[in-house]
Amino acid sequence: MLKIKNLHVNAAGRPVLKGLSLEMKAGEVHAIMGPNGSGKSTLSYVLAGRDGYEVTDGTVEFMGQDLLSMEPEDRAALGLFLAFQYPVEIPGVSTTTFLKTALNAIRKKRGEKELEPAAFLKLQKQKIQQLGMDPEMMKRGVNVGFSGGEKKRNEVLQMAMLAPKLAIMDETDSGLDIDALKVVSEGVNALRGPETSFLVITHYQRLLDYIKPDIVHVLANGKIQKTGGPELALLLEEKGYADFYDATEAA
Amino acid sequence: MSNAAIAPETLETIKALDKYEAGFVTDIESDFAPKGLSEDIIRFISAKKNEPDWMLESRLTAYRHWLTLPEPEWANVSFPPVDYQDAYYYAAPKTAAAPKSLDELDPKLLETYKKLGIPLREQEMLNGIAVDAVFDSVSVVTTFREKLHSAGVIFCSISEAVQKYPDMIKKYMGSVVPYTDNKHACLNAAVFTDGTFVYIPEGVRCPMELSTYFRINEAKTGQFERTLIVAEKKSYVSYLEGCTAPKRDENQMHAAVVELIAMDDAEIKYSTVQNWYPGDENGKGGIYNFVTKRGICKGARSRISWTQVETGSAITWKYPSCVLLGDDSVGEFYSVALTNNYQQADTGTKMIHIGKNTRSRIIAKGISAGKSNSTYRGLVRIAQKAENARNYTQCDSLLIGDLCGAHTVPYIENKNPTATLEHEATTSKISDKTLFYCRQRGIPEEEALTLIVNGFCKEVLQHLPMEFAVEAQKLVAISLEGSVG
Ligand SMILES: Nc1ncnc2c1ncn2[C@@H]1O[C@H](COP(=O)(O)OP(=O)(O)OP(=O)(O)O)[C@@H](O)[C@H]1O
Ligand SMILES: [Mg+2]
Numbered sequence: 248m249l250k251i252k253n254l255h256v257n258a259a260g261r262p263v264l265k266g267l268s269l270e271m272k273a274g275e276v277h278a279i280m281g282p283n284g285s286g287k288s289t290l291s292y293v294l295a296g297r298d299g300y301e302v303t304d305g306t307v308e309f310m311g312q313d314l315l316s317m318e319p320e321d322r323a324a325l326g327l328f329l330a331f332q333y334p335v336e337i338p339g340v341s342t343t344t345f346l347k348t349a350l351n352a353i354r355k356k357r358g359e360k361e362l363e364p365a366a367f368l369k370l371q372k373q374k375i376q377q378l379g380m381d382p383e384m385m386k387r388g389v390n391v392g393f394s395g396g397e398k399k400r401n402e403v404l405q406m407a408m409l410a411p412k413l414a415i416m417d418e419t420d421s422g423l424d425i426d427a428l429k430v431v432s433e434g435v436n437a438l439r440g441p442e443t444s445f446l447v448i449t450h451y452q453r454l455l456d457y458i459k460p461d462i463v464h465v466l467a468n469g470k471i472q473k474t475g476g477p478e479l480a481l482l483l484e485e486k487g488y489a490d491f492y493d494a495t496e497a498a
Numbered sequence: 499m500s501n502a503a504i505a506p507e508t509l510e511t512i513k514a515l516d517k518y519e520a521g522f523v524t525d526i527e528s529d530f531a532p533k534g535l536s537e538d539i540i541r542f543i544s545a546k547k548n549e550p551d552w553m554l555e556s557r558l559t560a561y562r563h564w565l566t567l568p569e570p571e572w573a574n575v576s577f578p579p580v581d582y583q584d585a586y587y588y589a590a591p592k593t594a595a596a597p598k599s600l601d602e603l604d605p606k607l608l609e610t611y612k613k614l615g616i617p618l619r620e621q622e623m624l625n626g627i628a629v630d631a632v633f634d635s636v637s638v639v640t641t642f643r644e645k646l647h648s649a650g651v652i653f654c655s656i657s658e659a660v661q662k663y664p665d666m667i668k669k670y671m672g673s674v675v676p677y678t679d680n681k682h683a684c685l686n687a688a689v690f691t692d693g694t695f696v697y698i699p700e701g702v703r704c705p706m707e708l709s710t711y712f713r714i715n716e717a718k719t720g721q722f723e724r725t726l727i728v729a730e731k732k733s734y735v736s737y738l739e740g741c742t743a744p745k746r747d748e749n750q751m752h753a754a755v756v757e758l759i760a761m762d763d764a765e766i767k768y769s770t771v772q773n774w775y776p777g778d779e780n781g782k783g784g785i786y787n788f789v790t791k792r793g794i795c796k797g798a799r800s801r802i803s804w805t806q807v808e809t810g811s812a813i814t815w816k817y818p819s820c821v822l823l824g825d826d827s828v829g830e831f832y833s834v835a836l837t838n839n840y841q842q843a844d845t846g847t848k849m850i851h852i853g854k855n856t857r858s859r860i861i862a863k864g865i866s867a868g869k870s871n872s873t874y875r876g877l878v879r880i881a882q883k884a885e886n887a888r889n890y891t892q893c894d895s896l897l898i899g900d901l902c903g904a905h906t907v908p909y910i911e912n913k914n915p916t917a918t919l920e921h922e923a924t925t926s927k928i929s930d931k932t933l934f935y936c937r938q939r940g941i942p943e944e945e946a947l948t949l950i951v952n953g954f955c956k957e958v959l960q961h962l963p964m965e966f967a968v969e970a971q972k973l974v975a976i977s978l979e980g981s982v983g
Contacts, residue, residue, distance in 0.1 A: 297934050323940035335935045339953030345939070348949060353940035388953065405939065 248273045248444055249413060254305035256286075256293050263289045265469030266305070271413070274441040278455055278480060279448045281466035282488050287448045288332055290466070291415045295329040296322050310412060323349075324356035326412030330402035330419045332448075337389040342401065345389045346371065346408050353409060374407045377437065379430045395422035403431050407438060414438070415446045420454040432457030452484040467492040519976070521745030521775055524610045524715050528634065531588035533718070537561060540688055543588050543635075547657050547691075550664060560677035560687035567681040573844040574873040574905060575813050577786065580751060587689045589716040590636040603639050607631070614742055615969075616711050627707040627738070627965070628653055632723055634715050635691035642706065649705050651735075652697035656724050659695035666697065671726055674757035674792045674821070682753040682788040682815070686722045690755070693723035698733040698764075707736050707963055712752075714743035714774075714785070720751040727757070729764035731797060736767040738966055742810070743775045746783050749812060753788045762797030762824065767805070769962050770818075771970055774810035776977075779868075781840025784812025791818035792848075795827030795856075803830035804847065805961045807970040809977040812841060817875065819848035822856035822884075829858040832958040834970070836951075836977050837870030837902070846876040846907075851887040851917070860891040863955050866902035867978065873905040882913040889917075895925040896954050898947070898978075948975040 249271040256264040263286045271277055281287055293300050294307065296319035307314040310325055317325070337345065351361045362370075375382055378400055390398050399419050406414050416435075420428055435445065435458050447458060455463075455477060463479040465472045465488065472491045473479065483491075531542045540561055544554040569579070593604040600608075600618060611618050611631055618629060618641060628642035630653065637655030646653045652663065660667050677687035694710045714721050729735055743750065752774060758766050768791075777784025787810075793802035804818040820829025831847035849858035864872040878889045895904035906923050928950055936946035952959070952971050959967050 295934075295938050297938075298930060319934060319937040320940050320942050323938055329938050331935065331938075335929075335932045337932060337936075337950060337953055339956035340949055345936075345949070348945070349936075349939035349941050352942060352945065356940065409939065 248310060249446075250306075250308040252306045254290075254293070254307065255303040256289060257301040257303055258289055258299070262303075263469060264293070267466070267470055269464065269471055271444050271446065273412075273444055274439075275462065276439070276445040276447065276458060276460045278460040278463045279446065279466050280450065280463065280480060280483055285467050286469055287466055288417055291329055291417045291446075291448065294415060295319055295327060320352065321356065323409075324353045328406050328409055328411035328414045330399075330406055330414065330416040332417040332421075334390050334398045334402055336391045338391050339388050341386050342389050342404075343371065343385045346405060349405070350408060371408065374404055378404055378407070378434045380404060396424060396427050399423055400427060400431060403434050407434060410438070410443075412442060413444045413446065415448070417448045418450065419447075420449055420451060428454065429457060452480045455480050465491045518745060518775060520614055520742030520773060522613065523744040524606055526604065526606050526715070527592045528589045528716055529592050530586050530716070533586055534583040535585075535587060535689070539587055543689060543691060546588060546590075547660070549660055552664075552668065553660055556672070557688050560684050561689075563677060564681065564684040564688055567684055570680055570682070570815075573815055573875070574871065574907075575815060575842040575844050577749070577813055580786070584718070585751065586716065586719045587722070588691055589634040589719045591633060591638065600639060600641065607633060607638050610713065610715075611711065614711070614713070616740075627709050630655060630694045630708075630710040632692050632694075632710060632712045634713070634719055634721060637692045637694070645705065650699040650702055651704050652695065653708055654695055656690070656693040656695045656726065659726075663695070663697070666728065667695070667726070670728055670757065670759060671724070672757075674759060674794050675755050675790050679790060683755050683790040686724060686753050686755045686790070689720075690722045690724040693725045693754070695725075696727040696735060696737060698729045698735045700730040701732045702730075703733065704735040707738060709738040709740070712739065712741035714750060714752065717746060718748065718750070720753065722752075723754045725754070725756040727766055727768070728759045729761060729766050731761045732763045733761075734765045736769070736963060738769045738771070738963060740771045740773065742773050743785055745775050745778075749784060749786055751786045751788065752811075754790070756789070756791040756818075758793030758802055760793065760795050760797060760800035760802055760827075763799045764797060765801040765803075766793060767803050768793070768818070769966060770804075770806040770808070771962075771966055771973065772806065772808045772810050772814070773973060776810045776841050777812040777839065779839045781812070781869075784841070785810065787811035787814045787816065789816035791816060792821065793819070793829070794821040795824050795829060795853075797827070798824040798853070799826045800824050801828040801830075803832070803961070805832040805958065806834070806845075807959070807962070807973065808833070808835040808843060808845060809973050811843075814841075814843040814845050816845050817847055819850070820858060821850045821852065822858065822887075823852045825853040826855045827853055828856070831858075831860045831862070832961045833862045834865070834955045834958045834974070835863070835872055835874075836865040836974060837867070837872045838977055839868040839870060841868075841870040843871070844873040844875055846874045848877040848879070849889060851878075851880045851884040851889070854883070854885045856884055856887050858889045860889070860893075861957050862893045863958055864893070864895045864904050865898065865951055865954065866895070866904050867898035869901045871903045871905075873907060875907045877909040877911070878919060879911040880914045880917040880919075884914050885916050887914065887917045889919050891919075891921045893923045894954070896951065897925065897927045944978070947978055951978060
């Protein structure tokens with residue numbers, strides 16, 4: 248479903264990813280852990296197609312297509328979703344309007360009919376309830392005045408509404424309180440299925456107690472340094488990253 | 499919003515808005531005044547309209563004063579000196595010298611308005627909005643006359659009002675914007691050709707929205723319209739105006755004067771969707787929109803609210819204002835000014851607080867794209883006797899790209915210590931990150947830009963009547979087309 252081969256990426260002229268390879272199958276949950284500045288968000292941005300990152304080498308195949316040659320909106324239509332580490336605010340555009348616009352834009356690109364307003368609202372209501380969100384928030388500008396945790400929840404709501412094939416979650420757990428973490432994780436688990444894969448970026452093993460990964464990767468110094476099962480996350484929690492890469496090489 | 503610069507590819511494509519759908523010319527035979535401006539031309543216009551002597555005299559007085567006035571130079575706009583002799587001051591379709599009923603109207607004119615999205619006939623049938631259609635220098639038709647008449651509302655062209663209601667015209671025309679006010683208003687007082695007169699009697703709530711649709715058609719022709727709205731005690735009216743012009747390489751002058759008068763407990767809502775031809779992507783052509791609009795809240799508890807969406811014109815110079823004379827009167831100004839390419843807009847308002855407990859509210863949103871320049875200029879004046887006056891001003895500027903400019907020039911003159919004045923101003927840029935966020939959700943770049951800009955304007959657009967709000971949103975989208983992607 249996703250095949251990243253030998254990916255090299257420069258940010259502002261400086262190499263950040265230096266030969267990253269990773270493969271995911273449909274329905275799998277992979278976790279990526281790694282020190283600050285190791286390139287986790289960079290990887291998520293490159294996959295989603297953000298400008299400003301220069302791919303100097305490597306390939307990415309997603310759903311059988313050459314992902315790197317596609318526009319961000321086309322990647323979204325193909326089923327790629329990124330829950331941002333730092334979601335943006337869009338004043339004056341209600342979350343409902345935003346979501347309706349997004350969902351219909353994606354449907355249009357896929358050659359599907361626009362969703363009837365009633366059907367949309369029903370779907371939205373159901374997802375809002377599932378995530379324990381206040382429906383009043385949907386009327387406010389996207390993320391405007393939302394608390395850190397509310398923003399993260401709103402990312403998961405959008406993910407649930409757009410029902411992606413691959414959801415990349417960039418530190419969606421940071422900023423969530425214990426209860427929210429549970430609710431959000433349940434929301435994510437409800438989306439799990441044979442067709443849906445998750446790439447979960449996190450610093451904390453705690454999240455992985457709720458969203459059980461199939462595979463855990465350690466990203467450091469621009470590469471996947473180690474890949475293992477859920478036990479790897481526990482090991483990291485205990486020992487830190489030092490054993491997995493040569494920190495002097497990173498600078 | 500973050501300040502991260504917009505991507506170079508995006509900038510690269512901030513260019514042509516060649517989507518000006520109103521840019522066509524109607525092929526119709528017109529009657530012109532000889533080219534140029536002189537006392538003879540003014541006599542010509544006055545004779546064409548069969549005006550009484552007092553009207554001609556008032557025009558000539560204004561003209562003589564105009565000759566002595568300097569051009570206003572304080573606005574943040576630049577353009578070569580206007581050659582007043584190189585234009586026609588009167589042009590009218592031969593078939594439409596005086597307003598006719600819809601059945602008598604030249605089909606070409608019906609067709610023109612239909613193409614502009616104002617199907618006069620259907621509108622009449624759908625019982626929608628009453629329209630005064632002004633084509634170059636004349637009002638060609640006003641709809642729903644009977645229905646309005648039976649409610650006691652007068653809705654007719656200003657030329658007709660000069661003939662039929664001379665006492666009201668003498669009493670009110672020039673009472674809010676005297677010919678001495680500024681050079682453009684003075685020229686209008688001398689050469690105005692048509693426009694709309696509205697009178698709402700005491701206690702009447704106007705049964706429908708009133709509107710005027712201004713169309714410039716002929717080349718080298720200026721349009722100088724005059725609108726006068728009088729709302730008697732406890733009356734209410736909502737009035738809309740729209741305007742368009744053909745695409746031409748030349749600059750054409752549009753110098754209008756609008757006067758509003760609200761008596762005790764009366765309310766006037768005045769909305770504008772200004773879509774004059776803005777010029778091409780190189781700044782060639784477009785309308786010079788030099789407009790003086792002012793309302794007076796004469797009576798206690800009266801209310802005047804201006805809402806404007808300015809997307810067109812090469813240059814916009816207008817400051818719809820409120821004189822808050824009556825105690826407890828309220829003035830409001832809601833504005834969206836969108837400039838792209840080489841457009842220049844210097845617009846804002848004046849709120850003059852004279853009565854006690856007067857309140858005013860200003861929400862101004864400026865959006866600049868391309869190489870355009872947008873300035874908000876506002877004055878809040880609290881007179882000595884205006885006890886407990888309050889003003890709230892909010893000016894927000896949104897920049898698209900790095901080559902445009904946005905400026906905010908607020909003036910405050912306060913002579914009363916009990917006044918409460920609040921002012922907020924922000925400038926932001928549509929960041930690369932925000933656009934990316936939308937695109938990641940599947941929204942194409944251009945649609946994302948429109949979504950963000952309409953969100954930015956929401957507080958203003960929601961003050962427009964329903965049908966116009968939808969129109970205005972579309973217009974914002976069209977005006978931004980070509981800005982990205
Ligand atoms: N647009 C950019 N311009 C310059 N440097 C960048 C840019 N984006 C990322 N970097 C640099 O690339 C490196 C990797 O950043 P990235 O945000 O991907 O790290 P991360 O693994 O997500 O870290 P964290 O755990 O703190 O979120 C950092 O050194 C960062 O400063
Ligand atoms: Mg990160």
